[in-house]
Amino acid sequence: MPKIQLVQTRCPGGTRVFILVLILLSFLWGLVTPTWAAEAVDPSGPPSRTYVIGTSGQTKPLDYFNGQGELDGYEAAVIAEMERRAPHLHFEYEITEFASLFAGLDAGKFDLVMNNLGENADRRSKFLFSRYPYIVTHNVLITQTAEPDGLSLADLAGKSLGVVPASPQSLFLEKWNQENPDLAVKIVYQDSDPSGLIQDVYNGRIDATIYATTYLKDVEETYGIKLKAHPIANEEAIRPPGSYFIYSWKNLGLRNEMDALLAEMRADGTLKAISLKYTGQDDSIMSQEIIDKNDAWEAQLFGPAASSQTPEARSDSDLRAALDQAQGKIFAPSLIAYFLPRILAKLPITLLLTLVAAFIGLSLGLVWAWIKLKNIPVLKQVTVFLVSYLRGTPQIVQLFLAYYGLPIFLRSLNSAYDVKGLPALVYAFIALGLNQAAFNSETIRAAILSVPASEIEAAKSLGLTEGQTLRRIILPTALINAVPNLGNSLISLLKGTSLAFTVTVVDIMGQARIIAGANLRFFEAYIAVSLIYWLLCLGIEGLVYQLEKKLNVDQAQPLEAQVAGEDHSC
Numbered sequence: 001m002p003k004i005q006l007v008q009t010r011c012p013g014g015t016r017v018f019i020l021v022l023i024l025l026s027f028l029w030g031l032v033t034p035t036w037a038a039e040a041v042d043p044s045g046p047p048s049r050t051y052v053i054g055t056s057g058q059t060k061p062l063d064y065f066n067g068q069g070e071l072d073g074y075e076a077a078v079i080a081e082m083e084r085r086a087p088h089l090h091f092e093y094e095i096t097e098f099a100s101l102f103a104g105l106d107a108g109k110f111d112l113v114m115n116n117l118g119e120n121a122d123r124r125s126k127f128l129f130s131r132y133p134y135i136v137t138h139n140v141l142i143t144q145t146a147e148p149d150g151l152s153l154a155d156l157a158g159k160s161l162g163v164v165p166a167s168p169q170s171l172f173l174e175k176w177n178q179e180n181p182d183l184a185v186k187i188v189y190q191d192s193d194p195s196g197l198i199q200d201v202y203n204g205r206i207d208a209t210i211y212a213t214t215y216l217k218d219v220e221e222t223y224g225i226k227l228k229a230h231p232i233a234n235e236e237a238i239r240p241p242g243s244y245f246i247y248s249w250k251n252l253g254l255r256n257e258m259d260a261l262l263a264e265m266r267a268d269g270t271l272k273a274i275s276l277k278y279t280g281q282d283d284s285i286m287s288q289e290i291i292d293k294n295d296a297w298e299a300q301l302f303g304p305a306a307s308s309q310t311p312e313a314r315s316d317s318d319l320r321a322a323l324d325q326a327q328g329k330i331f332a333p334s335l336i337a338y339f340l341p342r343i344l345a346k347l348p349i350t351l352l353l354t355l356v357a358a359f360i361g362l363s364l365g366l367v368w369a370w371i372k373l374k375n376i377p378v379l380k381q382v383t384v385f386l387v388s389y390l391r392g393t394p395q396i397v398q399l400f401l402a403y404y405g406l407p408i409f410l411r412s413l414n415s416a417y418d419v420k421g422l423p424a425l426v427y428a429f430i431a432l433g434l435n436q437a438a439f440n441s442e443t444i445r446a447a448i449l450s451v452p453a454s455e456i457e458a459a460k461s462l463g464l465t466e467g468q469t470l471r472r473i474i475l476p477t478a479l480i481n482a483v484p485n486l487g488n489s490l491i492s493l494l495k496g497t498s499l500a501f502t503v504t505v506v507d508i509m510g511q512a513r514i515i516a517g518a519n520l521r522f523f524e525a526y527i528a529v530s531l532i533y534w535l536l537c538l539g540i541e542g543l544v545y546q547l548e549k550k551l552n553v554d555q556a557q558p559l560e561a562q563v564a565g566e567d568h569s570c
Contacts, residue, residue, distance in 0.1 A: 049089070052094050052109070053092070053114055054093075054110035054115075056101070061073050061279055078134055079091050081265060098164060102522065111254065116243045120168055128246070130245040130255060131259045131298055132291065134262055134271065135283045137279075138235060139235055140211070141232060144227060147228055153185065158185065161187060161206065161209060163187060163210065165189045165191065169238060196404075213229060241287075242286070242290060271284035339528040343508050345511065346510065346511040353428055353497040361434075361437045361439075361493070386434075387441055387442065398431045398434070424500075428500040440489060451473070480548075486544075487541070491537050508529055511529075512526060
């Protein structure tokens with residue numbers, strides 16, 4: 001019998017690497033493959049598909065994250081019920097800030113958006129709405145309880161009203177001020193959720209705000225506070241009652257399918273049950289006026305019989321004509337030149353923020369660096385903690401802590417400390433300045449340590465005092481080493497000022513977002529503001545370059561020339 005010889009075969013190193021790469025690519029492909037591509041399709045039903053919904057997750061009780069970190073609220077419950085009734089529909093959420101919702105929809109990032117969104121002429125002309133609202137809420141004026149009953153907007157002339165930029169409330173107040181200059185109110189733009197604005201009314205930061213009664217009820221119950229609601233006679237001018245799902249125009253078929261599901265849920269009482277759970281009242285009832293108005297709008301866009309037709313029943317040419325009429329131009333470069341001067345009007349605020357925060361950062365950074373170098377007891381430990389915390393937390397968090405936390409902290413020390421009249425700019429100075437100081441302190445400390453010991457010894461041998469050595473030798477040499485990094489920090493600070501809008505400071509970024517929200521022209525407005533930031537950064541780079549050249553010339557001078565003429569007496 002012949003012997004059977006077992007031979008061990010080894011893969012060459014290159015083959016093993018190739019196999020590992022194939023396995024890795026297969027794994028990554030599984031991660032990035034769209035969900036709908038892997039889902040089973042029921043041959044008897046429509047194909048399964050996943051759609052992306054854009055939302056902020058900050059409009060409690062309609063849309064918020066619960067204690068388990070899951071998206072909850074009226075809107076999320078409606079979507080979940082739709083998925084249950086139509087298993088082929090799947091939705092994923094993309095969380096973003098309010099001002100980015102329509103920009104994302106415009107850019108195709110989202111298939112639809114939900115965020116308690118009402119209607120106005122600009123939105124209606126550019127995007128596709130659900131046929132009827134899924135919830136009907138009413139806006140009211142919200143003030144402190146000490147105010148008399150039945151206040152109107154005219155009674156608040158000269159008072160401050162907080163609103164979210166690009167919201168129907170902000171558009172309403174802007175129009176009010178234009179049409180009633182003698183009764184104008186002070187608009188405070190705040191990139192905040194409704195609960196933050198309502199709390200600011202209670203805390204006295206602003207005199208009033210305009211929001212839906214559902215938000216007011218939820219904030220009062222959550223925080224144990226009480227405020228007063230005043231009905232608004234011309235509520236339709238703010239936004240017609242009702243919130244809608246808003247779609248990109250390519251998703252007309254999805255819109256029609258979701259409309260049919262909403263009709264079922266309204267008819268069988270499901271919408272009412274969801275409303276009672278999240279708002280404590282039945283906000284699903286539509287008036288005949290709302291129904292007639294939306295039917296008329298649908299007829300204007302698609303023709304009287306459009307509601308009974310499927311998307312396939314309409315010709316491509318008819319649909320394209322409707323889209324062109326509704327959307328207008330997708331990109332209008334001429335608007336960039338139109339927006340630039342209006343954004344530049346807020347340039348002094350941005351420059352003031354940058355300069356004051358830079359001064360605080362440089363001065364305090366030098367002090368903190370010196371404390372750490374000298375190992376001053378207690379102060380060093382405090383400084384190390386502050387630098388670590390400020391470098392390790394986002395600037396936007398620090399802005400919120402300064403704006404919202406500092407007043408609470410001061411009142412906890414002494415109830416007499418009332419800082420509600422302090423401008424928001426002051427909080428931005430503090431937050432941005434401290435953040436800059438943390439980074440500058442490490443830059444300055446490293447620059448001082450980089451000064452050669454031989455130069456310090458040479459200065460002492462020439463009879464210079466410690467103070468003279470610091471002024472004439474250590475700091476100039478350290479400054480040369482630190483200038484490039486300090487220049488980079490200044491550029492980062494300039495760009496970081498764009499976050500100040502989150503605490504009501506309207507700088508060039510805030511102005512761009514206000515303009516973009518009012519016109520739904522986010523792309524053009526953001527291009528305009530990006531050009532301004534870019535030019536400012538180029539200017540800073542030029543100044544830093546010139547400073548480096550000048551300091552390098554001084555550095556070339558011999559040590560004897562640097563100290564010539566200096567009084568060396570003690």
